[in-house]
Amino acid sequence: MAPTVDGEARVRASWPVRGIRGSGLNLARWRPGVALSFAFIAVLILAALWPHLFSSTDPNAADIQHTLEAPSAQHWFGTDQNGRDIFARLVTGARLSLLIGLAASVLALVGGSLIGVLAAQGGRLVNTVVNRLLDIFLSIPGLLLVLLLIAVLGPGVRNAIIGLAVITTPGYARVVRGEVIRIRGAVHLEAARALGWSRPQVVVRHLVPNALGPVLVLATIGVGAAIGTGSSLSFLGLGPQAPTAEWGAMLSSSRAYFTVAWWPAIFPGLAITFTVLAITVAGQFLQLRVEGRTRS
Amino acid sequence: MTVIPAAGTRNRSGLRAASARVPAAALLRRAGAAVVVLWGAVTITFAALHLIPGGIVDAIIGQSRVSPEIRAQIVKDYALDKPLYVQYAEYFGHLLRGDLGHSYNQGVPVATAIGQQAGSTFALLLGGIGFALVAAVVVAVATANRPRWIRGTAATAEIVSVAVPSFWLGILLLTVFSFQLHWFPAIGAGGLSGLVLPAIALGLAPAAMLSQVLRQGLERVLDEPFITTARARGVRSAGVLLRHALRHAVMPVITLTGWLIGAFVSGAVVIESVFSRQGLGQMTVAAIAQRDFPLVSAIVLISALVYVVVNFVVDAVYPLLDPRLRRPEAAAPRERSE
Numbered sequence: 001m002a003p004t005v006d007g008e009a010r011v012r013a014s015w016p017v018r019g020i021r022g023s024g025l026n027l028a029r030w031r032p033g034v035a036l037s038f039a040f041i042a043v044l045i046l047a048a049l050w051p052h053l054f055s056s057t058d059p060n061a062a063d064i065q066h067t068l069e070a071p072s073a074q075h076w077f078g079t080d081q082n083g084r085d086i087f088a089r090l091v092t093g094a095r096l097s098l099l100i101g102l103a104a105s106v107l108a109l110v111g112g113s114l115i116g117v118l119a120a121q122g123g124r125l126v127n128t129v130v131n132r133l134l135d136i137f138l139s140i141p142g143l144l145l146v147l148l149l150i151a152v153l154g155p156g157v158r159n160a161i162i163g164l165a166v167i168t169t170p171g172y173a174r175v176v177r178g179e180v181i182r183i184r185g186a187v188h189l190e191a192a193r194a195l196g197w198s199r200p201q202v203v204v205r206h207l208v209p210n211a212l213g214p215v216l217v218l219a220t221i222g223v224g225a226a227i228g229t230g231s232s233l234s235f236l237g238l239g240p241q242a243p244t245a246e247w248g249a250m251l252s253s254s255r256a257y258f259t260v261a262w263w264p265a266i267f268p269g270l271a272i273t274f275t276v277l278a279i280t281v282a283g284q285f286l287q288l289r290v291e292g293r294t295r296s
Numbered sequence: 297m298t299v300i301p302a303a304g305t306r307n308r309s310g311l312r313a314a315s316a317r318v319p320a321a322a323l324l325r326r327a328g329a330a331v332v333v334l335w336g337a338v339t340i341t342f343a344a345l346h347l348i349p350g351g352i353v354d355a356i357i358g359q360s361r362v363s364p365e366i367r368a369q370i371v372k373d374y375a376l377d378k379p380l381y382v383q384y385a386e387y388f389g390h391l392l393r394g395d396l397g398h399s400y401n402q403g404v405p406v407a408t409a410i411g412q413q414a415g416s417t418f419a420l421l422l423g424g425i426g427f428a429l430v431a432a433v434v435v436a437v438a439t440a441n442r443p444r445w446i447r448g449t450a451a452t453a454e455i456v457s458v459a460v461p462s463f464w465l466g467i468l469l470l471t472v473f474s475f476q477l478h479w480f481p482a483i484g485a486g487g488l489s490g491l492v493l494p495a496i497a498l499g500l501a502p503a504a505m506l507s508q509v510l511r512q513g514l515e516r517v518l519d520e521p522f523i524t525t526a527r528a529r530g531v532r533s534a535g536v537l538l539r540h541a542l543r544h545a546v547m548p549v550i551t552l553t554g555w556l557i558g559a560f561v562s563g564a565v566v567i568e569s570v571f572s573r574q575g576l577g578q579m580t581v582a583a584i585a586q587r588d589f590p591l592v593s594a595i596v597l598i599s600a601l602v603y604v605v606v607n608f609v610v611d612a613v614y615p616l617l618d619p620r621l622r623r624p625e626a627a628a629p630r631e632r633s634e
Contacts, residue, residue, distance in 0.1 A: 033452075132329065132332050132333070132336070133336070135329065135332075135333050135336075136332075136333050136336030136337060136340065137340075138554065138558075139333045139334075139336075139337055139600045139603045139604055140337060140340070140596055140599060140600050140603070141557065141558040141559075141561035141562045141599050141603070142558050142562050143561075143562030143563075143565055143566070144561065144562065144565070144580070144595065144596050144599055145596070147565070147580060147581070147584055147592065147596075148340075148341070148344055148592055148593065148596050149344075150584060151344070151348075151583075151584045151587070151589060151592045152344045152347050152348050155584075224459070228459070228461055229562075231461055232461060232462070232463055232566050235461075235463045235566065235569070236565070236566065236569055236581050237581075237585075238581075238584065248461075248463075251461075251463065251464060251467065252463075254467075255467065255570075258467060258470075258471055258475075259471075259475050262471065265464070265467050265468075265471070268464075269460075269461065269464030269467070269468070272461050272464065273456070273459050273460050273461065273464070274459075276459040276461075277455065277456060277459035280455060280458070280459060281455065
């Protein structure tokens with residue numbers, strides 16, 4: 001498309017909305033659910049970094065005298081079958097859950113971006129081959145592909161992260177490929193070039209923020225999904241091994257006792273639900289921002 | 297193959313011959329792509345077998361003890377003493393003949409082991425999918441274009457339903473409806489009443505996802521002029537929704553088929569474990585613990601096959617449901633969004 005007189009206006013109009021910098025988090029527009037979600041994520045991050053801020057109890061200290069005790073002032077969320085403090089184990093488990101979710105998402109984001117750019121820029125043949133490869137990986141249900149990988153690599157945190165990254169990479173690759181193709185021919189890029197912007201300037205100020213924004217937002221939501229799937233791996237006994245305090249594993253071991261004690265099953269489940277929920281809501285909020293439209 | 301009759305039907309429906317031929321070509325291309333995907337899945341499991349640390353024979357027999365004769369037999373069956381490409385061809389040949397291998401841990405052919413468990417898993421999948429579809433349509437129709445607070449409540453419930461881990465939901469349902477209220481049998485029960493709680497636990501998250509998409513679709517369609525026309529003709533509100541709008545709103549749902557298959561199959565693995573139900577999922581998890589590789593890879597291949605076949609059928613049916621997609625430039629609905 002030929003550059004037009006309003007090219008500069010378009011260039012100006014397009015990037016403040018889309019760029020992370022220009023999105024200007026407007027507190028007045030926050031709905032309570034969004035604010036709560038961000039607050040919960042902040043608490044999670046604090047708990048992951050400094051668990052001692054929330055609990056000074058040793059999460060692995062067994063106490064045979066006080067097994068399966070109901071929630072009390074001393075043990076806020078009660079104790080489990082080994083007399084361990086459930087609250088302390090939840091706080092400790094935050095680090096592992098966030099680590100699994102973040103590490104898997106970062107791996108998938110980097111891998112997916114490289115594959116996506118390759119597919120978009122590599123010509124017709126590369127594009128077709130990459131697309132077919134992605135189709136192949138997408139044809140195997142996510143959890144089963146992770147199970148196959150674990151059958152090969154063995155259970156554990158590292159292999160769970162690798163498995164989660166492998167099953168989420170094709171999604172990011174597809175989005176990055178689409179974004180690069182879409183943005184490559186966008187009017188404001190042509191306009192910027194026509195206005196004499198240098199190539200690095202165009203790449204840094206337009207291509208990168210425009211292509212990365214939607215993908216980063218997707219990755220935010222992806223962290224929540226990865227935490228959810230990761231916890232189901234632990235639940236199946238294929239993630240972190242005992243006695244590690246992990247939410248899914250705690251839920252799994254609570255099953256033997258839930259006819260007599262509800263608290264070992266309730267609190268880890270709430271922790272997973274709130275975490276996935278908060279990250280999803282926050283991610284969707286960012287998505288609306290990056291896309292430059294907010295609901296009235 | 298169904299390609300030719302399908303094209304014929306479209307010819308008879310009065311479309312131009314040129315545009316009618318294109319879906320057949322597109323279908324053929326998709327069949328080719330489906331074969332490529334299946335071949336890829338087979339290659340993945342072959343590669344996985346060879347990536348397992350330790351000897352391949354050990355990977356195949358897992359934790360079971362076998363005689364040297366059987367070891368020799370495995371080497372012969374898988375052509376392990378031959379070059380890699382012969383092993384690959386042999387592996388492929390077995391699969392093409394429908395031979396999924398032998399589970400040495402269970403002492404039976406993999407196909408037999410799967411056949412014994414498939415019924416239970418199939419019932420669970422059917423129950424979960426049925427629940428999800430019915431719940432999604434009911435919620436979406438009941439809440440589309442309603443006052444803000446109704447839609448808001450539904451939207452919130454949907455986001456929460458997607459976030460709740462299915463295994464926790466299963467435990468909660470068991471605690472309340474089996475152990476407290478005794479409405480449904482507890483863990484390990486078969487029969488129809490034993491299917492209710494697992495089906496709900498499996499179907500809730502997909503149901504929430506579907507009803508979100510359906511409601512958005514309904515609300516978009518209800519703004520269309522033809523809805524106003526229908527209303528002007530005196531069609532009542534419920535009739536407009538069910539007869540005119542729903543058919544259009546279902547379209548975006550169909551593009552989610554692939555995602556749904558993955559969600560349900562993955563979910564079934566977890567749900568079977570929660571409810572201690574017999575089935576392929578339980579068997580797979582146990583197979584990993586016992587390092588029973590032939591069983592795990594067969595399950596992976598079968599789910600890939602299901603995915604490919606269902607997607608192919610959906611692609612073939614899609615243009616029949618939406619006449620607008622029969623135009624040549626729109627023959628491949630899934631790729632338009634990319």
